[in-house]
Amino acid sequence: MAVYTHLGAEDLERLIAEYDAGRLVSAKGIAEGVSNSNWLIETTQARYILTMYERRIELADLPFFLALLDHLSEAGCPVPRTIHDRSGAPFRMVGEKAAALIEFLPGVSPTIPDPDQARAVGSALAQIHLAAGNFAMSRPNDLGPQQTSAILHECGADALASIDPSLPDILDIATGIARNWPNDLPLSIIHSDLFPDNVLMLGDRVTGMIDFYFACTGAMAYDLAVTHAAWCFDRSGKHLIQALGAALVEGYDSVRPLNKSERNHLPLLAQGACLRFIASRAQDWLDTPADALVRRKDPMDFVHRLEFYRDKGHSAFS
Amino acid sequence: MAVYTHLGAEDLERLIAEYDAGRLVSAKGIAEGVSNSNWLIETTQARYILTMYERRIELADLPFFLALLDHLSEAGCPVPRTIHDRSGAPFRMVGEKAAALIEFLPGVSPTIPDPDQARAVGSALAQIHLAAGNFAMSRPNDLGPQQTSAILHECGADALASIDPSLPDILDIATGIARNWPNDLPLSIIHSDLFPDNVLMLGDRVTGMIDFYFACTGAMAYDLAVTHAAWCFDRSGKHLIQALGAALVEGYDSVRPLNKSERNHLPLLAQGACLRFIASRAQDWLDTPADALVRRKDPMDFVHRLEFYRDKGHSAFS
Missing domain, CATH: 3.90.1200.10 (Aminoglycoside phosphotransferase (APH), C-terminal lobe)
Structure with a gap:
């Protein structure tokens, strides 16, 4: 539950420009994820979750995780799809860290499920x-x-x-x-x-x-x-x-x-x-x-x- | 930069129901504010910032701060207005803490202004x-x-x-x-x-x-x-x-x-x-x-x- 990396507005604008995802309208660091930093991003097109991966260990597994999201989403499961950049890549490096743009899904997490x-x-x-x-x-x-x-x-x-x-x-x-x-x-x-x-x-x-x-x-x-x-x-x-x-x-x-x-x-x-x-x-x-x-x-x-x-x-x- | 209080989906739904603000669709704790907890809330009507005031000292000043937002917003300044609850109150108590629902405004903060x-x-x-x-x-x-x-x-x-x-x-x-x-x-x-x-x-x-x-x-x-x-x-x-x-x-x-x-x-x-x-x-x-x-x-x-x-x-x- 944290935002470990500072990404300024200019950094975010530059990153979003690599995607066919509209222009940046709002960005809020969100208190989700234990080993990642996350932002709720709004562009002129849609809302997204931007995830920056903080732990090295996950980097090698990232193609698996992100392809899995795409596979499940395509199969109609309620799973956010990965937004690919203009070159088709599912994630990009920002400095030494990987970052992925992911579909925003509505909904809230039940605390006391029925x-x-x-x-x-x-x-x-x-x-x-x-x-x-x-x-x-x-x-x-x-x-x-x-x-x-x-x-x-x-x-x-x-x-x-x-x-x-x-x-x-x-x-x-x-x-x-x-x-x-x-x-x-x-x-x-x-x-x-x-x-x-x-x-x-x-x-x-x-x-x-x-x-x-x-x-x-x-x-x-x-x-x-x-x-x-x-x-x-x-x-x-x-x-x-x-x-x-x-x-x-x-x-x-x-x-x-x-x-x-x-x-x-x-x-x-x-x-x-x-x-x-x-x-x-x-x-x-x-x-x-x-x-x-x-x-x-x-x-x-x-x-x-x-x-x-x-x-x-x-x-x-x- | 933190979310100090846990507010579950059910707590948030109950709180939002006190406002004429639609039904809860999404809620993300955001990493903003030093002495407050903040959530970016989306309802079927609009987006809002929900602020929970963590420091006692601010409570007595809250009517001033929130009325000021309304005054400036009404005068056409780019300041978020306070959403009042169904009884007209600018803030509500959630347990022992005050919480206010505030208009969401687009935009990002420049890191390197020109x-x-x-x-x-x-x-x-x-x-x-x-x-x-x-x-x-x-x-x-x-x-x-x-x-x-x-x-x-x-x-x-x-x-x-x-x-x-x-x-x-x-x-x-x-x-x-x-x-x-x-x-x-x-x-x-x-x-x-x-x-x-x-x-x-x-x-x-x-x-x-x-x-x-x-x-x-x-x-x-x-x-x-x-x-x-x-x-x-x-x-x-x-x-x-x-x-x-x-x-x-x-x-x-x-x-x-x-x-x-x-x-x-x-x-x-x-x-x-x-x-x-x-x-x-x-x-x-x-x-x-x-x-x-x-x-x-x-x-x-x-x-x-x-x-x-x-x-x-x-x-x-x-």
Whole structure:
């Protein structure tokens, strides 16, 4: 949530002139994206989101992410398309950083979704899984359970205990999840980070799915499990809102029916999803000084969810 | 530059429903405003800026600031008007914080203004001074040279020296500026913080003057001097760009001719303007830990400008 780079009006005007996108009328740095800077741009033609990529790691993956947006958008999914510059390039370098101009989509992110909204999100997720089936590119998932288990073991029990005395218990659990992980579930390109922040809605209609910067090749049912863990718990993070969870899975299943193995594995996949957020949050927590001005996300939120899925996962998905 | 308060889609929808402003279509937290949170809101009717006031101190002044926007906008100045709610109120409380819905204006802030832009800004500044002449409310200036001199003396020579060894020299200079300050210049309501950030332009046209949260009753020529100090120096902050300064004053004078005393006092008024930014920046610098994530603005930028106005102020304004 920040704008890391200063782009002056003149810089923006020069950049926009490289696109067939009209003349600049307004530009506001927006508080979205964790590792990117974003501007809401208005030109004489339309509105756009300008994203500047701040992390080097993403640069190599940018052609994948941006082509995926185009592919899904062309297939009719509510995903913003990439605006290509006059030479056809999907992104441009501004100094040493890459920047992309992306379609602006209306809608707001629900904070407290209702079952109709969860159902719509489930359907939209299934829709992108189906549409991505014939996408030509692939990208390995570097945040699967093996990797996130490794991240947690690298943090080590002592460091994890400094966050919460009970957190080191996660190490054995992580090893178990990684060991039991299924390898035969149907794959596609998955979003793998579909928190409510990344969905724009107008009422019960999904108008935009955004921030595909964790998208990768992966099990479609795992993506549904990520979304379940991200959307369907109450504020305490300890209690599933059963009606939300049921609606999400129902919405998904109505567009792309889950096979038996996918359905049976949902509780474990959901544990793997929690593990991923525990690992990345624990790492961020340990990397961020306690007095820094950025709010650290508490890894324990997802420890509670993981406990829930271990105890009651089968009833949650039945 | 931040969004300090989380307002969810449902909160925003509820708030917008209190206005005759259509239904919410989009809301983006924007990285503008130092002590406020701001959202760029789109409804089925129009676009708006929603400002939430984070500092208690501003609350008592809010009726003044918001009525001023309406007064200036009605007089045809490029200033956003306040949207009043269905009961006619210019702001509403959201929990313990005040929030106002304000007209969205197009335009971008020039980083490197050119003389035509400076001339337009001078004219627009004169226009608001004239239009504010019959504004019924007033607000004392609590950042005049007496007050800013007092702020610097309260910081003390030792603390100032910790910022820069030469900074304590400012104490005697401040006393001198406050002692010589003229009390007989023509008054109006002044913006008193018209940095380029606070001006929206399309080409050479001023489309918006924003952020009137330092507006107060004061000498109009002082406001011109603030704008001169804020707009007309090169990046080093040491050298006036003569053509910019001349165009700014010319633009102002063409709409509201300066009287002889105002013109003669411009070098001193400009020193007072610099003093104000030195004082507020020194205070912020000393209040902000060196390792905090917010960028501290260097008070020395305006020490250099003040030195310039002491040495060459008369030639700058001749």
